[in-house]
Amino acid sequence: MKAVRFHEYGDADVLRYEDVDLPVPAAGQVRIKVAATSFNPVDAGIRGGGLQGPFPVALPHTPGIDVAGAVDAIGAGADGLAVGDEVIGFLPMVGAGAAAEYVIAAAEVLTSAPSSVPLADAAALPLVGLTAWQALFELGQLTAGQRVLITGAGGAVGAYAVQLAKNAGAYVIATASPRSADRVRAAGADEIVDHTATDVAGAVTEPVDILLNLAPIDPPEFAKQAASVRSGGTVVNTTVWMQAPSDEARGVRGLNLFVRSDAEQLAGLVAAVDRGDLHLDISRRIQLEDLPALHKEAADGAVSGKVVVLV
Numbered sequence: 620m621k622a623v624r625f626h627e628y629g630d631a632d633v634l635r636y637e638d639v640d641l642p643v644p645a646a647g648q649v650r651i652k653v654a655a656t657s658f659n660p661v662d663a664g665i666r667g668g669g670l671q672g673p674f675p676v677a678l679p680h681t682p683g684i685d686v687a688g689a690v691d692a693i694g695a696g697a698d699g700l701a702v703g704d705e706v707i708g709f710l711p712m713v714g715a716g717a718a719a720e721y722v723i724a725a726a727e728v729l730t731s732a733p734s735s736v737p738l739a740d741a742a743a744l745p746l747v748g749l750t751a752w753q754a755l756f757e758l759g760q761l762t763a764g765q766r767v768l769i770t771g772a773g774g775a776v777g778a779y780a781v782q783l784a785k786n787a788g789a790y791v792i793a794t795a796s797p798r799s800a801d802r803v804r805a806a807g808a809d810e811i812v813d814h815t816a817t818d819v820a821g822a823v824t825e826p827v828d829i830l831l832n833l834a835p836i837d838p839p840e841f842a843k844q845a846a847s848v849r850s851g852g853t854v855v856n857t858t859v860w861m862q863a864p865s866d867e868a869r870g871v872r873g874l875n876l877f878v879r880s881d882a883e884q885l886a887g888l889v890a891a892v893d894r895g896d897l898h899l900d901i902s903r904r905i906q907l908e909d910l911p912a913l914h915k916e917a918a919d920g921a922v923s924g925k926v927v928v929l930v
Contacts (some may be wrong), residue, residue: 620638620640622719624680632911639848642721650690650691651706651721652688653719655740655904655929656930657915658926663917666914687705688706706728710881733892735892741899742927743901744928750779755783756818759831767835771794774834774924776833780831781793782896797815802924851869857876902924903926903927906928907929
């Protein structure tokens, strides 16, 4: 089968589109004929070698944390699935990924794919959808009527975070550049702050209950924005290279999210897609053999939104 792999850490040039042996599922696993995966910034971080501490992968490594495809073979004890079932999942970051024609996955991390969208497009959902859900509802404990400030809403997670917060009855203030403002507005943001031209903290005139940060920002600026959070509120941060600021005097909690695979939560997101309550946010689609070029684009800062990688 064909796969994209890297045999050493480095820049995008280490990625190779090459022939790989067909994997065989072990007990509790299934083999998936991949329809698509997607690009996530953490893929580039792992490839570059800067995340060997939290994500120690074995080389050669195939990236691709998200998967959408059809079950092709079933290992012993992988109950609840049948050959031909269309599934999606968030794969372990340290295992072989889905930038390949076939991939092995534990049955327990998979859920049925949405029926209302093309199977390949569903690869845009798992990691970003779960990140938004866990940040808002597990850590942020968002409830109806609250005010939420989402910084970095123009990124791949942002559109989902805005939609989920609005669906929960929140008032959403989102930061976005002019390039992504229309996407964020379409997702349902009540206010949009252009962070490239405006002081975000100054633009938030009333305290918010939750600050959700989805982008790398300077710690002093992050702390300044955190001052917009009401006493007893919450700051949630999804960027692994910085910490969420706390304010013990005001009872403001700073929490850092390390997203995890959760098939039950993912099934809830799938149901929201099929109800029409959650819309997939895809900026473009590329072919598997073009993935190395996409990694190079990302290194140059030229990738915006969610890119689906068709296999």
